[in-house]
Amino acid sequence: MNHLSSETFRENARAALQDVHLRGALKNATSLFGERRKQAAANLPNWEDLRNQARAIKDDALLHLDRYLEEFERNAESRGAKVHWARDAAEANSIIVRLGIDRQARTVVKSKSMTTEETHLNTALEAAGMQVVETDLGEYIIQLAEETPSHIIAPAIHKTRRQISELFTAELGMPPTDDIAQMTRTARATLRDRFAAADVGVSGVNFGVAETGTIVIVENEGNIRLTTSLPPIHIAVMGIEKVIPRFADLDVFLKLLPRSGTGQRLTTYQSFITGVKRASTDEGPEELHIVLLDNGRSRMLDHPLTRQSLACIRCGACLNACPVYQQIGGHAYGSVYPGPIGAVITPQLMGIEKTSQLPYASSLCGACREVCPVKIDIPRLLLHLRAEIAPRKGGIAERLAFKTWARIMTSPALYRLSSAAGRIVQRVIPISRAWTKGRDMRPIESKSFHDLWNE
Amino acid sequence: MSSDARQAILSSIRSHLSASVPDDNPELKVHSIETGKEIEQVRKGGLPPLSDRRGQAPLSDLFSPCSNVSLVELFKENLEAVNGRCIIVNSDTDIADALTRIITDLKAQRLAISDNPEVERLLNLTDLEIEELGVAPDAHDIFHFDVGITTVQAAIAETGTLVLDSASERHRLVSLVPPVHIALVNASMICTTVGEALTLLRKEKEISPAVTFITGPSRTADIELTLTVGVHGPQELYVIVNGST
Numbered sequence: 214m215n216h217l218s219s220e221t222f223r224e225n226a227r228a229a230l231q232d233v234h235l236r237g238a239l240k241n242a243t244s245l246f247g248e249r250r251k252q253a254a255a256n257l258p259n260w261e262d263l264r265n266q267a268r269a270i271k272d273d274a275l276l277h278l279d280r281y282l283e284e285f286e287r288n289a290e291s292r293g294a295k296v297h298w299a300r301d302a303a304e305a306n307s308i309i310v311r312l313g314i315d316r317q318a319r320t321v322v323k324s325k326s327m328t329t330e331e332t333h334l335n336t337a338l339e340a341a342g343m344q345v346v347e348t349d350l351g352e353y354i355i356q357l358a359e360e361t362p363s364h365i366i367a368p369a370i371h372k373t374r375r376q377i378s379e380l381f382t383a384e385l386g387m388p389p390t391d392d393i394a395q396m397t398r399t400a401r402a403t404l405r406d407r408f409a410a411a412d413v414g415v416s417g418v419n420f421g422v423a424e425t426g427t428i429v430i431v432e433n434e435g436n437i438r439l440t441t442s443l444p445p446i447h448i449a450v451m452g453i454e455k456v457i458p459r460f461a462d463l464d465v466f467l468k469l470l471p472r473s474g475t476g477q478r479l480t481t482y483q484s485f486i487t488g489v490k491r492a493s494t495d496e497g498p499e500e501l502h503i504v505l506l507d508n509g510r511s512r513m514l515d516h517p518l519t520r521q522s523l524a525c526i527r528c529g530a531c532l533n534a535c536p537v538y539q540q541i542g543g544h545a546y547g548s549v550y551p552g553p554i555g556a557v558i559t560p561q562l563m564g565i566e567k568t569s570q571l572p573y574a575s576s577l578c579g580a581c582r583e584v585c586p587v588k589i590d591i592p593r594l595l596l597h598l599r600a601e602i603a604p605r606k607g608g609i610a611e612r613l614a615f616k617t618w619a620r621i622m623t624s625p626a627l628y629r630l631s632s633a634a635g636r637i638v639q640r641v642i643p644i645s646r647a648w649t650k651g652r653d654m655r656p657i658e659s660k661s662f663h664d665l666w667n668e
Numbered sequence: 669m670s671s672d673a674r675q676a677i678l679s680s681i682r683s684h685l686s687a688s689v690p691d692d693n694p695e696l697k698v699h700s701i702e703t704g705k706e707i708e709q710v711r712k713g714g715l716p717p718l719s720d721r722r723g724q725a726p727l728s729d730l731f732s733p734c735s736n737v738s739l740v741e742l743f744k745e746n747l748e749a750v751n752g753r754c755i756i757v758n759s760d761t762d763i764a765d766a767l768t769r770i771i772t773d774l775k776a777q778r779l780a781i782s783d784n785p786e787v788e789r790l791l792n793l794t795d796l797e798i799e800e801l802g803v804a805p806d807a808h809d810i811f812h813f814d815v816g817i818t819t820v821q822a823a824i825a826e827t828g829t830l831v832l833d834s835a836s837e838r839h840r841l842v843s844l845v846p847p848v849h850i851a852l853v854n855a856s857m858i859c860t861t862v863g864e865a866l867t868l869l870r871k872e873k874e875i876s877p878a879v880t881f882i883t884g885p886s887r888t889a890d891i892e893l894t895l896t897v898g899v900h901g902p903q904e905l906y907v908i909v910n911g912s913t
Contacts, residue, residue, distance in 0.1 A: 242893055279681045292877070298674040350899055351890035367890060374892050397888060397896045404900065409811055425875050435886035435901020438844050442878075443807050453677065460870045464863040475889075479827045479862065481750070482901065483881040485869070490877050496804070496840040497878055507677045515684035 216361065217547040219559065222570035225545035226537075235371055239542050242370045243533040249476020250530055250584065257468065267469050268588045270462045271524035274423075274454075275514060281423040281456045282505065288426030292488020294501040302332035305506050309334060309415065309448055310341045312502060316446060318343055318412035324430070324437040325349035326417025327365055327527055328450045328506060330549045331562070334415070346407045348436035350400055357384045363543035365550065366474050366529040371542055404436070414440035414498070418451035419526070420466060421503075424459045427487040428503065431470060431480045438482055447486075447498040453505050454523035466526065469586035473528035509562040518597050522557050524587040531581035531591060537574055546571060553581035557594045565602055572598035632661060739825040739858045740911055747828030750884030751897050752905040754828075758912045763852065764793035766908050770850060771796055771815060780805050780813035780846055782839035787817050787852065804838035816842035816902070817850045823858045823907075824865050829883045830907065831865050835876035843882065849902040851882075855911045 217225045229235060254260045274281055286296040299305035313321060321343050323329065335345045335356075347356040351368035355361065357380050362368030369377070374391055381387040387399045416437055420429040428449050430437050441447050457466070471477040490497045513519040532538045532552030543551035548559040548568065556575060560568040572595045575581075581591040621627045635657045744754040755766045767790065771779070777799040781787045788803070802813060818839035822831035830851050834840050843849050859865055862881075869879055886901030897903060 238892075245893055276685065278685070279678050282678070282681075292874075298677050300673050300676055304673060348900065349890070350888045354890065367893070369890055370893065372891075374894075377891055393891045393894045394896055396891060397899055401899055405811065409807075425870075427875060433887050434899040435844060436899070438880065439900055442840050442844065453681075460875070461863075461866060464866055467862055467866075478746075479829060479881065479883045481883050481886055485875070485879040485881075487875045487877055487879075491835070495877070496806075496834060496838055505677070507680065511677060511680035511684055513684075514681060515687045517688065520688070 217544055219547035219563075219568040219571055222545065222547060222574060225547055226541045226574070229541040229545045234373065235542055236540065238370055238373070239539055242364065242367060243539045246367075246475060246529070246533040247584075250473055250533070251476075253472035253476040253478065257472070263465055263469055264586055264588050266465045267526075267586060268524060270457055270465065271587055274457050275520055275523055278453065278456065278511075278514065281458055282453060284423040285421050285426055285456050286505075288424065289421075289428075289488060289501075289503055290426070292426055294426065294488045294503055297502060297504045299504055299506045299508070301508050302506075305332050305450065305504050305508070306334055306337035308502075308504055309450070310337055310343075312446065312448060313338060313343050313413055314341060316412060318446075320407060320411045321345045321413045321415055322408055322411040322440050322444065323347050323352075323415045324417070324432065324440040325352050325368070326415070326450055327362075327549065328417050328452050329415065330362065331508065332450070332506065334450070343413075346404070346411075348404050348408070348440060349432075349434060350397065350436075353400055353404065354380065357381075361544065361549075363551070364529060364532060365527055365543075365552075371544070408439050408443050411440075411444040413446045413448060414444040415448045415450065416440050418449050418455050418503070419470065420463060421451050421456045422458075422460050422463065423456055425487055427460065427485050429463060430484045430486070431467075431482070432484075433475075433477075433481040435482060438484055441484055441486060442497055445498055446500045446502070448502045448504065449486075450504045450506060453507055453510050454525075470526055470528055473526075473530040473584065473586040513561050516597075518590070518594055519561060521589045522554070522561060522594060524589055525554050525558070526587060528586055530584040530586065534580040534584045536576060536578060536580065546574065553591045553595075554589070557589075557591055557598065560598055560602075565598065565605075569602045569606070572602060629661075629663075632657060739860060740855050740909055742825040742860075743823055743828055743858050743909070745828070746826065747884065747905075747907060750828060751887070752828060752884045752907060754907050754909060756909045756911050758910070760790060760793060760910075763790050763908055763910060767791065767817075767850070768794045768796055770906055774815065774848060776814035776848070778802070778813045778815075780810060780816045780842045782816075782818040782837050782842050784819045784837045784839070786819055790852065791817065804842060807841065810841045810845045813842075813846045815848045815850060816844075816846040817852070818843045819852045820857065822865055822868060823853050824860070824862055824881075825858050826861050827883055829862070829865070829881050831869075832880045832882065833869075833876045834878040834880075840878055840880070843880070844901055847898070847902060848904045848906070849882075849885075850906045850908065853907055853909045855909055858909075 289296055297308045299308055321338055323345060338345045347353045354369040354377055363371040374393055377396055378389055381396055381399055382389050385399055385403055416430055418428045419431050471480045489501045510523060513523055531554050535553050538552040546555050548555050550558050553575060556571040559571055575595050577592045579592050621631050639656060740756060747754045757763055757766055779798055780802045783804045802809060820830045821833040821836050832839055832843060869875060885897050885903055885905040886899045887895060887897050888899045889895050
């Protein structure tokens with residue numbers, strides 16, 4: 214089920230549909246998260262206002278992204294952080310690898326970060342001889358299993374407790390058990406040693422506040438606090454779109470993000486990190502490095518539609534709401550970001566050549582738009598991307614067919630003639646198998662409405 | 669290399685923003701919370717400077733210091749809803765009794781405390797026999813303690829949240845690494861909303877290098893979506909609220 218390519222999305226999806234266990238797990242996860250989100254949103258009287266405010270803040274941030282990034286950099290550095298800029302994944306990785314090598318780092322502990330999944334940071338650090346340990350429980354499980362995340366907030370939902378027990382028994386020497394608490398304790402104990410030995414901590418960033426230079430990271434497990442508190446160096450990787458103007462803006466996002474993701478009022482921990490400690494006797498890392506990553510993001514600013522995709526706060530609500538994701542899960546998309554938002558972001562980040570099937574991985578039902586806490590119009594974005602893809606595809610037959618169809622539908626004589634012909638032809642040849650495999654072709658009635666009217 | 673990258677990214681942002689076309693979909697037009705007007709979808713030359721817009725920044729909730737008794741109850745209710753335990757007391761003696769009971773029940777021998785002298789003073793009021801006491805142990809020593817005891821700088825009633833400011837107290841590791849965290853809270857520190865707590869933090873001359881919000885013991889649902897309390901952070905969280913202040 215792993216390391217699939219977006220180029221084979223249709224095959225991936227077909228295979229996922231055959232996986233009975235996967236579909237059961239997906240049904241449980243997406244309906245549970247979806248139901249909790251719905252309740253959490255209903256419990257706030259001003260949910261719609263909050264969504265509008267969040268979007269307004271993000272639009273402001275994106276329309277003045279250069280200034281807010283400069284302001285963020287200035288304020289973070291005035292408090293002792295070092296800000297690095299990376300045009301692409303390779304540049305980000307080489308900055309981080311260099312920081313590790315210069316400090317003779319051997320063990321790197323990581324908290325969950327979709328951005329470092331995007332840059333394949335682990336591969337780069339391992340190639341440089343460092344041992345990388347994912348510390349989020351779900352990420353740790355899939356790292357041991359050598360797999361990739363299948364959901365952006367619950368990376369290991371595709372695995373059963375039995376699979377995880379077998380994995381922990383083989384890799385960590387845990388006695389076989391079906392007790393989830395026991396498995397969690399085993400992971401805690403193993404990872405404590407890794408935390409104690411870590412030379413570098415790498416985290417992502419949920420929000421970067423321009424006004425104060427603060428980075429904010431949210432979580433439930435406590436591994437982010439450990440990653441950002443224990444090792445002498447903390448490296449935070451932040452997509453440039455994560456910047457927000459003011460500290461007070463956090464109020465809106467801290468209401469929307471946990472409720473949209475897991476239905477919690479607040480996740481267990483929020484870490485607000487502003488520069489480094491003031492005195493050497495204080496607690497916390499000696500150094501804080503913030504790596505600002507572009508990797509295709511600035512390109513997306515040039516159209517109001519594509520710019521919207523940069524407002525995403527990575528809550529995962531659109532995955533849970535999507536009837537396509539609910540059936541096939543995250544791996545089938547063959548991309549780091551799955552689901553509706555992944556189908557929109559991936560082609561823009563990676564180019565549409567290798568990802569041209571993804572914008573079609575949707576029925577355009579609009580459920581994603583309904584739940585999005587920052588009101589991203591994902592269906593419209595999907596259509597926008599499809600419009601870009603369509604002319605590049607061969608599709609001469611399809612274009613000819615639609616041209617002919619248009620001609621017929623605008624001429625009453627041709628329309629009558631062709632529907633008469635259709636009535637005969639449909640008995641003889643089945644029409645387009647690709648169309649009828651997933652749906653029934655409605656037979657053409659023996660008499661048209663026009664005929665009946667005349668009678 | 670980094671300064672090249674910086675210039676390249678900033679230029680790319682500027683050129684793509686200036687190439688941007690207006691959007692024709694009215695649904696996409698959103699309202700600015702600052703002015704109530706539509707946010708311009710196209711960037712033009714004459715934007716007001718950041719400082720002007722900053723002056724209008726809305727603080728979503730006006731801060732009001734609150735020592736309302738009902739806030740204590742609300743805090744307790746919300747903390748218990750996320751598996752935290754809350755004990756409301758009215759005197760130093762009560763706090764000492766509560767500490768004695770919790771620590772005895774846990775059979776804890778090794779206690780880590782923050783460097784707030786108040787914690788040690790209250791601990792001295794108990795008749796506990798403590799095998800080892802560490803004051804704000806560092807990253808090398810913290811791992812073998814059974815319990816961590818700290819105070820907090822604020823609390824939030826609507827979510828049952830503790831606010832820890834690392835500039836005021838060395839409690840970053842004591843509240844995180846030991847399997848049990850006991851927090852001592854004065855009722856007068858409890859405010860109503862997350863927004864109020866954020867406003868309080870922003871009011872400080874300088875935001876502290878590390879502020880942490882804590883809402884209950886650590887948790888995960890990463891295995892079969894089954895809620896498991898106690899992962900990397902504390903498995904148990906006790907909050908003793910002194911209502912007499």
